[in-house]
Amino acid sequence: MVDRPSLAVEVCGVPMKNPCIAASGTFGFGEEYQRYFPLHKLGAICVKGLTLEPRQGNPPPRIAETPSGMLNSVGLQNPGVRAFLRDHLPRLADSGTAVIANIAGNTAEEYCKIAAMLSKSRVDMLELNISCPNVKEGGVAFGTRPESVLEITRRVKTESGGKPLAVKLSPNTSDIGETALAAREGGADAISLINTITGMAVDVKNMRPVLANVTGGLSGPAIRPVALRMVYEAARAVTIPVIGMGGIMSGEDAAAFLLCGARAFMVGTATVVSPTACVHIVAExxxxxxxxxxxxxNALVGALKA
Ligand SMILES: Cc1cc2nc3c(=O)[nH]c(=O)nc-3n(C[C@H](O)[C@H](O)[C@H](O)COP(=O)(O)O)c2cc1C
Known part of the structure; x- marks a missing residue:
């Protein structure tokens, strides 16, 4: 029995006291969670997807429960990158945990502008969200074809002023290894996966889709087997760090992602179920x-006996 195992990891030069990162979109900017635990207990916080201008997101209903998961069609509701820099980042950067800024845009120019603004800030890492299934333009439109993944990664990397860049890959693609390679060729320092899987739910009594947006992104334990398989394949395709996520609810779920090759992991839907999920997962x-x-x-990373 080991007394006090070391939990510290490093992801492309960013030190984290443990490999648990609050996933984008389920932790806001951390404010609401400080009531439950000090933010420095997390390895890092990945903030809600930031766009150049504020966004209201999609009309409700935009959340639906599913067997072992949830569908969301929030559609990148956020106050915009300027408000983030002014109102949220100063407190987050002093919270004693690493800060990852998740960025989203309608056009390549927009992604580049946001990256340039964040490059001079106190964020530790950028996460390029080219995998959001809930917006009409941009988002996943950039993330499914290897050529466009390479191109957008290259352009954003040029603007990111030396900040490490993680590219968040979409599971809505046929060959994840190829997409991971394209991100690396474009200059990604890390890849993160998976974002949600496009799905839908139907209210048969009213004969309508449950979500106003018709389709949404499926997350939670329902997607874990797919996420594990994709992390495993991506980690075999590239040597840059992989950040794994998708349905992690327990410490053993997290261990499974590390065994499949993830250097760190993100927790999303579990936080929607319980605000202290991340802390419990680290303890487990x-x-x-x-x-x-x-x-x-770190000895777990890629140690799967397959
Ligand atoms: C309500 C909600 C909002 C999300 N918003 C974002 C977002 O803004 N940017 C992003 O890259 N991913 C977003 N995601 C995806 C999560 O970060 C994560 O990739 C996905 O939910 C899988 O992990 P999980 O099963 O632990 O939730 C969101 C997920 C949920 C459930």
Whole structure:
């Protein structure tokens, strides 16, 4: 039995005290969660997707529960990058945890402008969201074809002023290894996956779709087997760090992603179920390491005996 396993990791030069990152879109800018636990307990916080101008998102209903998961069609509601820099980042940057800015745009120019604005800020890393299924333009339109992944990554990297750039890949593609390679060729320092899987729900009594947007992104335990398979394939395709996510609810779920090759992991829907999910997942991961007699969490990365 190991006494106190080391949980510290480093993802493209950014030190994190543990590999648990609050996923984009389910943690806002952290404010509401400070009531439940100090933010420095997290390895990092990935903020809600930022656009150049404020966005209201899609009309309601935009959340639906599914078996073992949820559908959302929030549609990138956010106050815009300027408000983030002015009103949220100063407090987040002093919170004792790494800050990842998730960026989204309608056009390549918009992505580049946002990256340039963030490049001079105190964020530790950028995450390029080219995988949002809930917006009409941009989003996943950039993320499904390897050529456009390479091109948008290259352009945004040029504007990011030396900040590490993670590219968040869409699962709505046929060959994830090819997409991961395209991101790396474009200059990505890391890749993160998976974003939600496009789905829908139908209200048969009213003969209408449940979501006003008709389709939404499926997340939670329902997508975990797909996410694990894609993280496994992506980690075999590239040598840059992989950040894994999709349905992580427990420390053992997190361990499975690390075994498949993820250097760190993100937790989204679990936080919607319980605001303290991330803290419990870190404690459970530590217990798992102790039970397995593993002294350093990094020893798990890619250690799957397959
Ligand atoms: C309500 C909601 C909002 C989300 N918003 C974003 C977002 O703004 N940007 C992004 O890259 N991913 C967003 N995501 C996707 C999550 O970050 C994550 O990739 C996905 O939900 C899978 O992880 P999970 O099963 O742990 O939730 C959102 C997910 C949910 C449920």
């Amino acid at each position: 991961l530590e217990r798992y390491l102790k039970e397995q007699g593993i002294g350093d969490v």
